[in-house]
Amino acid sequence: MSGGASFEFRFDDETIHAEEGQSIGAALIAAGHRSWRSTRIEGAPRGLFCGIGVCFDCLVTVNGRPNRRACLMEAMPGDQVRTQEGAGRGDLSC
Amino acid sequence: MAGSNRSPDVVVIGAGVVGAACAYYCSLAGLSVTVIERGAIGGGTTSACEGNILLSDKEPGPELDLALLSSRLWEEIAGEMGAERLEYESKGGVVVAASAAGADGLRRLTAAQRGAGVEAVDVSYGEVTELEPNITRDVVSGAYYPQDSQVQPVLATARLLQHARARGVTVLTGTEVTGFWRDARGALIGVETNSAEAPVIRAGRVVNAAGTWSGQLSELAGAPVPVLPRKGFILVTEPLPRVIRHKVYSADYVANVASGEAGLESSVVVEGTRAGTVLIGASRERVGFDRSMSLPVLRRLAAQAIAVFPFLAEVALLRSYLGFRPYCPDHLPVIGADPRAPGLLHATGHEGAGIGLSAATGHLIAQVVAGTEPDLDLTPFRPDRFEEAIG
Amino acid sequence: MATSPADSRPYDLAVIGAGPAGLAAAVTAGAAGARVALVDAGPRPGGQYWRHRRGDNGALHHEWSTFQRLRQGLTDHADRIDHLAGHSVWHVERTGDGFRTYALHSAGGDRGGDGDGAERVVDSRTVVLATGAYDRQLPFPGWTLPGVFTAGGVQALLKGQGVLAGRRIVVAGTGPFLLAVAAGLAQRGATVLGVYEAGRPTAFARHPVVVARNGVKLAEGAEYLATLLRHRVPYRTRSTVVAAHGTDEVTGATVARLDAEWRIVPGSERRLDCDTIAVGYGFTPQIELALQLGCDTWSDFDGALTAFPDSRQCSTVPGVYLAGEVCGVGGAALSLIEGELAALHAVHTATGAVPDPAAVRRLVRRRRAQLLFADALYEAYPVPLGWMDWLDPGTVVCRCEEVTAEAVTEAMADLGATDARAVKLYARPGMGLCQGRVCGYAIACLVGARFGRGPNVDDLRALAGRPVAQPVPLGTLARTVEDE
Numbered sequence: 001m002s003g004g005a006s007f008e009f010r011f012d013d014e015t016i017h018a019e020e021g022q023s024i025g026a027a028l029i030a031a032g033h034r035s036w037r038s039t040r041i042e043g044a045p046r047g048l049f050c051g052i053g054v055c056f057d058c059l060v061t062v063n064g065r066p067n068r069r070a071c072l073m074e075a076m077p078g079d080q081v082r083t084q085e086g087a088g089r090g091d092l093s094c
Numbered sequence: 095m096a097g098s099n100r101s102p103d104v105v106v107i108g109a110g111v112v113g114a115a116c117a118y119y120c121s122l123a124g125l126s127v128t129v130i131e132r133g134a135i136g137g138g139t140t141s142a143c144e145g146n147i148l149l150s151d152k153e154p155g156p157e158l159d160l161a162l163l164s165s166r167l168w169e170e171i172a173g174e175m176g177a178e179r180l181e182y183e184s185k186g187g188v189v190v191a192a193s194a195a196g197a198d199g200l201r202r203l204t205a206a207q208r209g210a211g212v213e214a215v216d217v218s219y220g221e222v223t224e225l226e227p228n229i230t231r232d233v234v235s236g237a238y239y240p241q242d243s244q245v246q247p248v249l250a251t252a253r254l255l256q257h258a259r260a261r262g263v264t265v266l267t268g269t270e271v272t273g274f275w276r277d278a279r280g281a282l283i284g285v286e287t288n289s290a291e292a293p294v295i296r297a298g299r300v301v302n303a304a305g306t307w308s309g310q311l312s313e314l315a316g317a318p319v320p321v322l323p324r325k326g327f328i329l330v331t332e333p334l335p336r337v338i339r340h341k342v343y344s345a346d347y348v349a350n351v352a353s354g355e356a357g358l359e360s361s362v363v364v365e366g367t368r369a370g371t372v373l374i375g376a377s378r379e380r381v382g383f384d385r386s387m388s389l390p391v392l393r394r395l396a397a398q399a400i401a402v403f404p405f406l407a408e409v410a411l412l413r414s415y416l417g418f419r420p421y422c423p424d425h426l427p428v429i430g431a432d433p434r435a436p437g438l439l440h441a442t443g444h445e446g447a448g449i450g451l452s453a454a455t456g457h458l459i460a461q462v463v464a465g466t467e468p469d470l471d472l473t474p475f476r477p478d479r480f481e482e483a484i485g
Numbered sequence: 486m487a488t489s490p491a492d493s494r495p496y497d498l499a500v501i502g503a504g505p506a507g508l509a510a511a512v513t514a515g516a517a518g519a520r521v522a523l524v525d526a527g528p529r530p531g532g533q534y535w536r537h538r539r540g541d542n543g544a545l546h547h548e549w550s551t552f553q554r555l556r557q558g559l560t561d562h563a564d565r566i567d568h569l570a571g572h573s574v575w576h577v578e579r580t581g582d583g584f585r586t587y588a589l590h591s592a593g594g595d596r597g598g599d600g601d602g603a604e605r606v607v608d609s610r611t612v613v614l615a616t617g618a619y620d621r622q623l624p625f626p627g628w629t630l631p632g633v634f635t636a637g638g639v640q641a642l643l644k645g646q647g648v649l650a651g652r653r654i655v656v657a658g659t660g661p662f663l664l665a666v667a668a669g670l671a672q673r674g675a676t677v678l679g680v681y682e683a684g685r686p687t688a689f690a691r692h693p694v695v696v697a698r699n700g701v702k703l704a705e706g707a708e709y710l711a712t713l714l715r716h717r718v719p720y721r722t723r724s725t726v727v728a729a730h731g732t733d734e735v736t737g738a739t740v741a742r743l744d745a746e747w748r749i750v751p752g753s754e755r756r757l758d759c760d761t762i763a764v765g766y767g768f769t770p771q772i773e774l775a776l777q778l779g780c781d782t783w784s785d786f787d788g789a790l791t792a793f794p795d796s797r798q799c800s801t802v803p804g805v806y807l808a809g810e811v812c813g814v815g816g817a818a819l820s821l822i823e824g825e826l827a828a829l830h831a832v833h834t835a836t837g838a839v840p841d842p843a844a845v846r847r848l849v850r851r852r853r854a855q856l857l858f859a860d861a862l863y864e865a866y867p868v869p870l871g872w873m874d875w876l877d878p879g880t881v882v883c884r885c886e887e888v889t890a891e892a893v894t895e896a897m898a899d900l901g902a903t904d905a906r907a908v909k910l911y912a913r914p915g916m917g918l919c920q921g922r923v924c925g926y927a928i929a930c931l932v933g934a935r936f937g938r939g940p941n942v943d944d945l946r947a948l949a950g951r952p953v954a955q956p957v958p959l960g961t962l963a964r965t966v967e968d969e
Contacts (some may be wrong), residue, residue: 010701015545019647019744020538020539020540021538021540021541022538022646022648023646026646029642029648029650030648035631035733039887040887041886044887045631045733046629046631046884047631048634048638049633049634049635049638049884049921050619050620050635050637050644051637051638051640051642052619052637052638053526054771054919054922054923055884055885055922055923056919057884057887057915059918067918071638074538074539086522089914
C-alpha cells in the first residue's frame with residue numbers, strides 16, 4: 001500500500017487516527033464507526049453507502065460546516081468532525 | 095356510470111387546480127361532471143408553483159375580493175379534508191420594506207387593504223425580526239398578514255379530485271379535447287376528444303380550465319380569450335430545519351418617472367416547506383413556451399432571496415423547476431359564462447395566483463352553472479371584455 | 486466572479502470527467518494539437534476505476550501503468566490541456582457557437598468534499614461527456630442500516646483508501662463486478678461469507694466466439710473465481726440478499742434462492758451472521774448532463790437509462806460526444822478506446838483537423854470487439870422485476886427522503902398518480918439531496934409494475950433529469966457575473 005504519514009483528527013469527543021490522503025469517511029470506518037448522522041424524518045442512523053459522492057448519505061459536519069460528504073472529503077490534521085442531526089444548521093433553526 | 099360520463103351536466107377541461115376546484119364545487123352542487131385532462135392530474139402549471147394563498151400582494155380591487163373569498167374557502171376545504179391531507183398551513187405572510195419610501199408605500203397599502211377587509215398589521219423593525227429571526231437586518235419596517243396560507247398544490251389538486259370522484263365525478267386523463275360541438279343557434283352541446291372510448295361527450299356546459307393552454311382551446315371553441323404564458327422559475331434549496339416561518343418577501347417603492355405611475359414592486363417570495371426545503375420564486379419572463387434554463391434569471395432570484403435572508407448565501411440550490419403562468423393583458427383572470435358561445439364558461443388566466451384563487455373560481459363557476467347568484471360580481475372577469483377594449 | 490482564462494478564446498473541447506475515457510480523450514485531443522479543458526470533480530485524475538488517494542503507488546489497481554502514461558500525457562501537453570481538478574460540473578448548455586460548462590470549485594482546494602468555492606465557466610466548441618457510471622441499487626428491507634454499502638463503495642474504500650468496510654462481509658447483487666469486489670476483499674484478508682449472484686451467468690457461455698476473442702477478459706474473471714476458491718469463499722448463483730437485519734447497524738442478512746423472475750423461492754431463506762453487506766445490481770450511467778444538453782436517451786438492455794453514441798461517438802446533439810460508461814457499461818478497455826475516438830472526432834469538428842483514417846479504423850475495430858464482449862457479458866445480467874416481491878410496505882425506497890414502498894403505492898392507488906413524475910410530486914421520492922440517483926430505477930420499476938409494465942423511459946427520465954447536477958450555494962450563484 002502506501003506508507004503515508006499518519007495524523008489525528010477529532011470526531012465528537014474522540015480522537016481518530018487517519019493516514020495521509022484518507023477521506024474522513026474511510027478513517028471513521030477504519031476506527032469502527034459506521035454511522036455519523038441521523039436522518040431528518042425518522043432519526044435513523046446513516047454512514048457511508050456509495051462511497052463515491054453520489055448518494056449523499058455520508059453527510060457530516062466538518063469544522064462547523066454541515067453536509068460535507070465524508071467519502072469525498074480528505075481528512076486533515078486537527079479537523080473537528082461532528083455527528084450531524086438531520087440537515088444540520090441547528091443554529092439557524094427557529 | 096358509463097352513461098353519466100357520456101352526457102354529464104358539466105365537462106371541465108383541465109385537471110389542474112382550477113379544473114379540480116370546478117369539479118369539486120360542481121359535484122357538491124349536485125351536478126354530474128366529467129373532467130378531461132390531456133396529461134396527468136395537476137401536471138401543468140399546478141405542478142410548478144409554490145402553493146401560495148396570498149392576500150398580502152393584492153391591492154384593493156376585484157382580484158383582492160376574489161382572493162378574500164378564496165382564502166376563506168381554502169380554509170373550509172382544509173377543515174373538511176384535514177389540513178395535513180393537502181399540507182395546508184395558515185403560516186402567514188411577512189412583507190418588509192428596506193427604504194423609507196418603501197415603508198411609506200407599504201403603510202399606504204396596508205391601510206387600503208384593511209379597508210377592503212384584509213387583516214394587515216403594520217410592524218416595526220423589532221417586530222419583523224421577532225417574526226423572522228433569520229431575516230436581513232436591512233429593514234425599515236414591515237407588514238404582517240396572518241391570513242396568508244400555503245398548500246401543496248399537486249396534492250391539493252389530487253385531493254379535490256379524490257373527493258369529487260367520491261361524488262361520482264369522472265376524470266379522464268391522457269385525453270385531449272379536439273373540437274367543440276355547437277347546435278344551430280351556436281350553443282355548446284358537447285366536445286370531441288381523441289379518446290377511442292369517449293370520442294364525443296355531450297354536455298350543456300363546458301368549462302375551459304386549461305390554464306396556459308386555455309387561449310388555444312378558446313380559439314378552438316370560437317370564443318377566443320387572450321391567455322398567454324408567463325414563464326416563471328422557482329428555486330428549491332437543500333433540506334433545512336425550520337429557518338423561515340412565514341411567506342416572506344420584500345416590497346419597495348418604485349417610481350416610474352415617465353408615466354408618473356408609482357407603485358410597489360415586490361421581490362420573490364421566500365418560504366420554508368414541510369419537507370424542509372426553502373422555495374424561492376418566481377421569476378417573470380415573457381418568452382412563449384420556451385422551457386430552457388435561464389441562468390441569469392436564476393442568479394437574480396438567488397440574489398433577491400439572499401437580500402431578504404442573508405444566511406441563504408451558504409445554502410445550496412438543489413433543483414429548479416419552471417412553469418408557465420396563464421395571464422391576460424389586464425392581469426385579471428377570466429371567470430364566467432361566455433356570451434359568445436352559450437354553454438361555454440372560462441375559468442383561467444390566474445397568472446401567478448392560480449392556486450390561491452382556484453377555490454373561489456371553482457365555487458363561482460359552480461354557482462353560475464347551477465343558476466345561483468354568484469357571491470361576487472363577475473363583471474371584471476368577463477370573458478368578452480377584451481373585444482370591447484379593441485372595438 | 487467567473488474567471489476567464491488568460492486566452493479567452495473558447496476551448497476546442499471541454500472533457501467532463503477524468504476517468505479512463507476522459508483521460509484518453511483529453512490526452513488524445515492535446516496530442517492532436519487541440520486546446521482542452523479537462524473538468525473533473527475529483528482532486529486527482531482517475532475517475533472510479535483508478536480512484537486513489539495522495540501517495541498511492543497503484544499496487545491495488547489494474548493497469549496502473551496505463552493510468553501513469555495518461556497522467557504523464559496531461560503533463561506533456563500541459564500547454565494545451567487545462568486540467569481543472571476539483572471542479573464539479575453542475576450545468577452545461579449550448580451557446581451560439583458551442584457550449585458553456587458551469588463548474589463549482591471545491592473551496593478546500595485539494596481536499597475534496599464540496600464545491601463551496603468559486604464558480605468557473607468554461608466555453609468550448611465541443612463537449613465530451615465522460616461522466617461514467619455508478620452502482621445501480623434495488624431496495625430491500627433493512628438496506629438503510631449502516632453496514633450496507635454499495636459494491637462500488639466497498640471497492641472504493643478498499644482500493645482508494647486502504648480500508649476494509651467490515652469484518653464479516655456478504656457480497657450480493659448481480660454482475661461481474663461482484664467477483665472483483667469479493668476477490669479484492671478476500672485477498673486483503675477479510676472474511677467474505679459468500680458471493681450471491683442473483684442471475685445465472687452461464688448464459689455467457691452462449692457466446693463462445695466473443696469469449697474466444699476476449700481471452701484476456703475472461704482470464705480476469707477466471708482469476709477472480711480462482712481467488713475466491715483459494716480463500717474458500719462460496720459463490721452462489723440464483724441467490725441474493727433479500728433482507729438486512731440489525732437495530733442501528735447490520736448484524737445479519739437473509740439470503741434466499743430466486744426463480745428466473747427473481748422472486749424468492751419459498752423456504753429457501755437462510756440467515757447469515759455478518760456485519761457488512763456489499764450490494765450492487767449492475768451500473769447506471771451518470772446521465773444528467775446529457776439530458777441537460779438535450780441528448781436522446783434510451784433504456785439499455787439491462788434497463789439502465791443511457792445516451793447512445795453513433796459511430797463517431799457523437800450523441801444526438803451535434804458537438805456533444807460521449808465516451809466511457811456514460812454511454813453503456815462495458816469496462817475500462819472500451820472506455821479508453823471510446824475516449825480516443827471521441828476526441829479525434831471532436832477535434833475534427835472543432836478545428837477541422839482530419840484524423841488519420843488508419844488510426845480511426847483500428848480504434849473502430851477494437852471498439853467493435855469490446856462492444857460484442859460487453860453485450861454478451863451484460864446480457865448475462867438482466868434485472869427481472871420479481872425483486873419487488875422482496876419489499877415490505879415499510880421498506881424505505883428513497884433513502885434521502887425516507888419514502889417507503891407503501892407511500893409510493895398510495896401515491897398511485899389513492900391519489901391517482903399515473904407516472905413517476907406525479908409519484909415524485911406526491912410522495913417525494915427523488916426529491917432529496919441525491920435527486921433520484923439511487924432510487925430512480927426502483928421507483929420507475931414500482932410505477933411500471935402498477936400498470937403492468939416494466940420501467941419505461943419516460944419514468945426513468947422523470948427521475949434522472951437534473952437541471953442542477955450538483956448542489957450550488959445560492960451565494961455563489963448570485964455572485965457570478967457571466968460574460969455574454
